[in-house]
Amino acid sequence: MQKLIEKFEDYAINSHHNPKTDYIRYRIGRLKHDLWLRNRKRHTVEIEPYDNFIVKNLQPGKTCVFGSAGYYLEDIVPDLTVIEQWPIVKKFYPPAQIVSDRAEVHAINGAVFDNFVVINNRGDLLCDINSLDKHVENYVKAMRSGCLFFYSFRDTQIVDWNRLTVDHYDYFLSWGQSLADKFNLHMIWNDIRFADKPKINGQYDIMENPDTTNGNIKFVFQYQNNQHIINESHWS
16 A cells, blocks of 8 residues: 655655655755856856845854755855755755754754854745744754844744734744743844735735745844844845
């Protein structure tokens, strides 16, 4: 009898041990991997607007990009550590660290990062808000005091909340504010937007949120501090 699966991610990426298949599976939905491929053939670097906002606001020191095709920023972010959970990444980007569990980030590196970046990680797909807490707890262990934590995701990938009765903005803002008490992460900036679905030529816009690539729920936190000022001029 064939095994039934609930979602694509339940099917192990290395089940066929076929690098070509693994690469295709990894690349699906990762627009920033395409940017990396294009940038390798150019004299100038193309950067996505939200990534530009992050780069302009990074502190000096070590930067980790987790699960977000961060290798595409290698030419403009000094002292960059790229960590992924997909072994195929090591084939085309050898400097990448590959982990099977987020707890390994600290186990391998220690508490060394001055900037920690997670941009709409597809590994957060179909999580409830409490599962995000567990992920964040592992990220925090790898941060130095004062570390900036850039974290974004899509509201449509978060499950187990009633979209008809809950105020969307308050729901995610309250979660961001709760991290101060839970993990000593202080929210110093946020950008939370939802599609208002205007009618265009009599038809509703079918887009689910305003930023499918980066996520429409965006936060910047500071670990064990809240004194850093984010330069908003690079974001609109």
